[in-house]
Amino acid sequence: MSAVYAYPTLVGKIEATVRGASIDGKPLQLSLISQRDQVVALHQVERDDWTEGVLELEVSLPVDELADGPWSGVSCVAVLTEGATNTRVVTRLERRRDDTRWRGEVRVRRSTHATRALLDVSVVGSHGGVDGRILGKTDAPWVVDLLARTPARQRDLEIAEEDFRDGPQQWLRPFVDAPWLVDTSGDLPTILLNTSFEGLSALLSGARSPLEKATAGLVAAQVAGEAWATMFQSALSNLEFDEDGTPHLPSGWRGAVLRSMLPEVFPRLPLPDALREAHDRRADGRGWAEVQSRIEFAAGKRSQLPRNLLATIRAVSRSQEGAR
Amino acid sequence: MRAGQEVLPHVAVLRASKPIQDDSVRWSVDPVREIVEEAMHRFDAARTDADAWLAPRLHATLRLTRAEAADAGLWNFLALAVAPDFVLWRHLPLVTADEGAPRKINSARFVGPHYSQAFARLWWSAEMFRDGPDYAPAEIACANQDMINTALRLAAIDHKPTALALVLVLKGLADDGATRLGDRVNALCTAVNVAGSTLMYEVIAPDDPPRHDALTEWIADAGSVVPWERFPEGPDDGTARRSSLDLLSRMFAQFAAEAPLRDRTRSGAAQD
Numbered sequence: 183m184s185a186v187y188a189y190p191t192l193v194g195k196i197e198a199t200v201r202g203a204s205i206d207g208k209p210l211q212l213s214l215i216s217q218r219d220q221v222v223a224l225h226q227v228e229r230d231d232w233t234e235g236v237l238e239l240e241v242s243l244p245v246d247e248l249a250d251g252p253w254s255g256v257s258c259v260a261v262l263t264e265g266a267t268n269t270r271v272v273t274r275l276e277r278r279r280d281d282t283r284w285r286g287e288v289r290v291r292r293s294t295h296a297t298r299a300l301l302d303v304s305v306v307g308s309h310g311g312v313d314g315r316i317l318g319k320t321d322a323p324w325v326v327d328l329l330a331r332t333p334a335r336q337r338d339l340e341i342a343e344e345d346f347r348d349g350p351q352q353w354l355r356p357f358v359d360a361p362w363l364v365d366t367s368g369d370l371p372t373i374l375l376n377t378s379f380e381g382l383s384a385l386l387s388g389a390r391s392p393l394e395k396a397t398a399g400l401v402a403a404q405v406a407g408e409a410w411a412t413m414f415q416s417a418l419s420n421l422e423f424d425e426d427g428t429p430h431l432p433s434g435w436r437g438a439v440l441r442s443m444l445p446e447v448f449p450r451l452p453l454p455d456a457l458r459e460a461h462d463r464r465a466d467g468r469g470w471a472e473v474q475s476r477i478e479f480a481a482g483k484r485s486q487l488p489r490n491l492l493a494t495i496r497a498v499s500r501s502q503e504g505a506r
Numbered sequence: 507m508r509a510g511q512e513v514l515p516h517v518a519v520l521r522a523s524k525p526i527q528d529d530s531v532r533w534s535v536d537p538v539r540e541i542v543e544e545a546m547h548r549f550d551a552a553r554t555d556a557d558a559w560l561a562p563r564l565h566a567t568l569r570l571t572r573a574e575a576a577d578a579g580l581w582n583f584l585a586l587a588v589a590p591d592f593v594l595w596r597h598l599p600l601v602t603a604d605e606g607a608p609r610k611i612n613s614a615r616f617v618g619p620h621y622s623q624a625f626a627r628l629w630w631s632a633e634m635f636r637d638g639p640d641y642a643p644a645e646i647a648c649a650n651q652d653m654i655n656t657a658l659r660l661a662a663i664d665h666k667p668t669a670l671a672l673v674l675v676l677k678g679l680a681d682d683g684a685t686r687l688g689d690r691v692n693a694l695c696t697a698v699n700v701a702g703s704t705l706m707y708e709v710i711a712p713d714d715p716p717r718h719d720a721l722t723e724w725i726a727d728a729g730s731v732v733p734w735e736r737f738p739e740g741p742d743d744g745t746a747r748r749s750s751l752d753l754l755s756r757m758f759a760q761f762a763a764e765a766p767l768r769d770r771t772r773s774g775a776a777q778d
Contacts, residue, residue, distance in 0.1 A: 187704055188704070189704075233718075257709065259706070259708070259709060261708075263661070263664070265661070266576040267572040267573055267575070267576045268572065268620075268630065268633075268634060268661075268663075268664050269572060269664060270661065270664035270665060270708075271715070272665075272706070272708035272709070289715075291718055292573065293571035293572065293573050293574075293718065293721070293722070294571065294572045294573060295572075295573055296573050296576035296577070304706060306706045306709045312705075313709070313710055314705045314706050314707070314709045314710035315704060315705060315706075316703075316704055316705065316706055
């Protein structure tokens, strides 16, 4: 949990697993539940007219920590939310005697969800005479996707605002003069926007005049281009290999980035060959400079840099005409 | 267009609109026109007062699931194609801060998020603040602009007893003749939201899940004309547990008594 709490919270991990699911009483194929990406795809081509899905949830809690902790009346709940439909359904989970895990069924009503619902698990208890305190939460929610036919996280990257100078993240201090950084170390690549860089957040979120909007678009494209290039490089340094040395696409976002950018970096090669080529060239340096240029080009295209630059140039020249 | 001086590109709007697959009577626009025209007639002297009258009647006319109401296209169509005159009437400022500047509507009233868009804000207020079939709490909520502008954005009101407890506290303050009611509502909303980040209201104040079959039945029963002089009947999908409501309203009354009010000496009070 990242927020600051005025009472002791759990340190140990809360892990939620969707063990099975059904739609209108019919079991869902297990291939529609991805444990790795924590996604359930509740869409089946044959039936779009379903009314209720049921997810079987299993949760493991830091049992010893809870037993020794200062809390009482601890319960465990599943929280299913979707912002677009203002829906929030809280389901109590139960623990049978002699069972270490908490279990329960979460109901997903088709009529109260639009596209993607998020499923979190919270541990709630009393502390210091106050009931209903949130003591801990799952690190990342499960995604219940009502439109997808395959269970995949489609989000490419996160954007977070951080104060590089005075914020809590010590490691950002040396970068105080950088307007942004791309961090590819986590489960999702993250663009960190520096809020102590004067005017940047205001420009990106509150641009009004045509010139401001064009500039904001250009900056956003610049950030995105840099992010794509960094993501590609980072993914390429995280390959997995066969016994015979054949590189494989890594899992998660790294695989997705390579899959989408390699065809542009090595246009005529099939994906496995392009992957091997990229890896070999990077390893022995042969023709790597040329590959770098193509990575820049592919990243710029994804971030729509040319279009945004053109728009800015035109906006600037129009505003100069106006001033004359 | 936002100043009401240009004619809407009606053909373009209709062409850009996506036809609705289902031809049930609930998608008919005539009943919406009817209540909107009545609202403009009744409340021309005090336009903000139209919200409290219109919200329950719009909700009972447009019988939707939340999944359907999440489709912004529906609200955009109502604002741009069905009743742009209402949007102008309700949201065009009567005076401008800068004298001589043309009066303009914020474009979010036509195509904005659910708490800003002219029709979506009314429908969602009625949906979030009704107590089962009873629209009375929604009427109280909509009579206060700060409830629509601020409370409707809070995720905390997705819990029915929380939403209704907010209304009860608001009503208590209004009945006691509290001053600066708008500031009090905003301060209360902030307090409820902040406390909600560490407290789980659903565990403190449990509630029963809504009865979806009753909602489905109510939606299927669309087409009846809504009354003008008394409340329409909302879906009978379950009312909030009284014990939970009592507990939370006591708690929120406490918040309201302690929450600091915004300093108005430096910023001008904006009324919408």
